[in-house]
Amino acid sequence: xxxxxxxxxxxxxxxxxxxxxxxxxxxxxxxxxxxxxxxxxxxxxxxxxxxxxxxxxxxxxxxxxxxxxxxxxxxxxxxxxxxxxxxxxxxxxxxxxxxxxxxxxxxxxxxxxxxxxxxxxxxxxxxxxxxxxxxxxxxxxxxxxxxxxxxxxxxxxxxxxxxxxxxxxxxxxxxxxxxxxxxxxxxxxxxxxxxxxxxxxxxxxxxxxxxxxxxxxxxxxxxxxxxxxxxxxxxxxxxxxxxxxxxxxxxxxxxxxxxxxxxxxxxxxxxxxxxxxxxxxxxxxxxxxxxxxxxxxxxxxxxxxxxxxxxxxxxxxxxxxxxxxxxxxxxxxxxxxxxxxxxxxxxxxxxxxxxxxxxxxxxxxxxxxxxxxxxxxxxxxxxxxxxxxxxxxxxxxxxxxxxxxxxxxxxxxxxxxxxxxxxxxxxxxxxxxxxxxxxxxxxxxxxxxxxxxxxxxxxxxxxxxxxxxxxxxxxxxx
Numbered sequence: 001x002x003x004x005x006x007x008x009x010x011x012x013x014x015x016x017x018x019x020x021x022x023x024x025x026x027x028x029x030x031x032x033x034x035x036x037x038x039x040x041x042x043x044x045x046x047x048x049x050x051x052x053x054x055x056x057x058x059x060x061x062x063x064x065x066x067x068x069x070x071x072x073x074x075x076x077x078x079x080x081x082x083x084x085x086x087x088x089x090x091x092x093x094x095x096x097x098x099x100x101x102x103x104x105x106x107x108x109x110x111x112x113x114x115x116x117x118x119x120x121x122x123x124x125x126x127x128x129x130x131x132x133x134x135x136x137x138x139x140x141x142x143x144x145x146x147x148x149x150x151x152x153x154x155x156x157x158x159x160x161x162x163x164x165x166x167x168x169x170x171x172x173x174x175x176x177x178x179x180x181x182x183x184x185x186x187x188x189x190x191x192x193x194x195x196x197x198x199x200x201x202x203x204x205x206x207x208x209x210x211x212x213x214x215x216x217x218x219x220x221x222x223x224x225x226x227x228x229x230x231x232x233x234x235x236x237x238x239x240x241x242x243x244x245x246x247x248x249x250x251x252x253x254x255x256x257x258x259x260x261x262x263x264x265x266x267x268x269x270x271x272x273x274x275x276x277x278x279x280x281x282x283x284x285x286x287x288x289x290x291x292x293x294x295x296x297x298x299x300x301x302x303x304x305x306x307x308x309x310x311x312x313x314x315x316x317x318x319x320x321x322x323x324x325x326x327x328x329x330x331x332x333x334x335x336x337x338x339x340x341x342x343x344x345x346x347x348x349x350x351x352x353x354x355x356x357x358x359x360x361x362x363x364x365x366x367x368x369x370x371x372x373x374x375x376x377x378x379x380x381x382x383x384x385x386x387x388x389x390x391x392x393x394x395x396x397x398x399x400x401x402x403x404x405x406x407x408x409x410x411x412x413x414x415x416x417x418x419x420x421x422x423x424x425x426x427x428x429x430x431x432x433x434x435x436x437x438x439x440x441x442x443x444x445x446x447x448x449x450x451x452x453x454x455x456x457x458x459x460x461x462x463x464x465x466x467x468x469x470x471x472x473x474x475x476x477x478x
Contacts, residue, residue: 020095027469030071030092032460035473037067040124046117060102065110066121067096073457076433078440078450080108111441115449122452125459126287129261132475134463138290139257142280142297143423144273147431148438149234149248149447156236156247158226162216169205169212176202233444235269248438249447251430252276253455254284255423257296261462262426262455263287267448273300277319278309285315292316296419299323304366307405308398318408318415333385338393342400347371347393351381355393367397430454 024030040063043050047062071093072083084104087093111118129135176198183195219227228234228247236247250271254264264283270276281295295315299322310317338347338355347355355371362368376382376390385391396402409415431438434454441450463472 020091020099023091024095028092029074029460029464029469030096032464032469032472032476033067033070033074034096035476036125036460037063037070039476040066040121042066042117045120045124047114060100060106062110062114064097064100065102065107066118068093068102068107069111069118069453070456070460071096073433073453074460076435078434078453080104080111083107111449111453112446115445118449119452122456122459123287125456126261126263128476129459129463130287130289132463132467134259134261134466135256135263135288135290137256137258138288138293139418140254140263140281140284140288140293140295141257141419141422142252142254142277142284142295142301143419143427144250144252144276144300145427145431146237146239146246147248147251147434147451148246148436149228149231150437150439150442151228151230151234151247153236153245153247155229156226156234157212157215157219157229158236159216159219162212162219166209166212169209173202173205176205231442233269233442233447235271237271249444250276251427251451252280253423253426254280254287254295255426256288257418257422259462259466260422260425261459265451265455267444267451269444273298274303275306277301277303277306277317278313281310281315281317282313285313294318296415296422298416298419304396304398304402308401311401311404316408317405318412319405320409320416321402321406331384333381333391335393340395340399340403347395349373349379349381349385349391351375351379351385353379355391369395369397371395426458430458433457 042062047066049059049062052058068083068087072078072086077083077086081104084102084107087097087101180195180198215227219225226236228236234247234249236245237250238245250268250273252266252268252273253262255261256263264280264287266276266280266283268276277295277297281293284295285293291314293315295310295317297317297319299320302319302321307317307319333350337350340347345357349355353373353375355373358370358372360367360369371393372390373379374390376386379385439447439450441447467475
């Protein structure tokens with residue numbers, strides 16, 4: 001093959017064989033993985049087997065298996081069977097492990113047996129980022145996304161799904177029975193083989209109905225509103241697409257707005273983001289060690305007590321209030337059109353009348369003050385205000401906190417766009433790495449371990465991009 005760059009002959013013997021280190025460049029990310037794991041205090045993090053047993057067959061050092069997993073997730077190889085193959089043929093993994101080739105069961109058991117320790121490893125890298133002052137700005141964006149679990153939608157049941165499925169099965173049985181009645185009246189209309197198949201189908205459907213009945217009893221006996229057969233911890237969750245749902249987990253992340261690093265994360269099976277704000281904000285504050293962090297979140301996180309808890313913890317929350325007013329939708333005045341006077345404890349309505357405090361009540365665990373004006377029945381703007389005799393205004397006892405958050409948002413109109421371009425980028429990257437199936441493990445504890453490895457790999461790649469592999473290695477050894 002003339003005029004082409006030619007490779008070496010495969011049977012050629014080299015007089016001076018190259019060592020594995022010659023194949024790995026100084027700025028190769030695999031060197032970062034090697035130094036990072038070597039610098040960890042694995043025993044303090046909770047890994048077993050750091051000290052070898054005096055008797056029995058020698059085992060692999062946990063550092064070797066941890067390096068395999070970090071390298072695998074860094075290169076989108078999450079399966080233990082694929083990692084086994086890569087250890088046998090991948091030059092980078094040969095260099096990383098010293099040509100050790102553990103089998104897939106050993107690799108999988110390591111992840112299964114050390115869930116808490118692996119999560120601490122992810123936290124150790126976050127602490128390293130904090131030491132490198134990569135979270136100095138103290139602004140984080142919090143959001144959640146739904147990740148698919150190892151559970152088909154057909155193996156997830158709610159009471160409504162069971163009732164619909166029962167009706168479908170009953171309709172199928174009636175259709176088959178009608179055809180069997182036709183065969184009884186005139187055997188020539190339905191072949192004997194067809195009649196036998198119909199009887200088998202009816203028996204299978206009755207078996208399915210008995211199974212659905214057992215699932216219905218299980219639902220009624222438990223506190224849960226749905227049951228997943230493959231992964232018992234997975235839940236059916238609505239997604240941003242209208243009318244669509246996914247059986248999976250709700251992954252919460254707090255992402256630094258400057259470098260797009262994941263400061264804190266958590267995996268839950270809560271179907272909504274409501275109720276997640278305070279815990280994620282506190283975890284982000286602790287990880288970033290910032291005295292007064294700013295937290296950006298979308299409307300799905302808006303909940304009064306969650307925001308109040310953030311403010312009391314020294315966290316400046318910026319969460320827009322959901323626009324769910326029925327009166328506003330119908331063209332009437334919204335609560336925002338009524339101005340509160342804190343000194344007099346009254347509201348001024350759009351018509352200029354004063355709504356005074358009437359009584360205090362407790363609704364859904366919240367203490368609410370009720371206000372209305374005596375001038376409502378004769379007001380010329382009543383049609384634009386309320387169809388009731390009086391327009392009642394409710395004020396939560398900590399409404400001043402929500403007003404402060406709204407004023408903070410009004411002063412930073414770019415906050416919503418900043419949150420979007422920060423956290424959506426992270427979720428898009430993680431889902432692209434994980435592929436269409438997303439999680440490979442089952443149950444919440446194991447899924448949390450898998451997510452920690454994904455977050456660690458993501459942060460590693462980001463910091464290598466920001467600082468460079470050589471500088472990062474030097475900082476780890478410092």
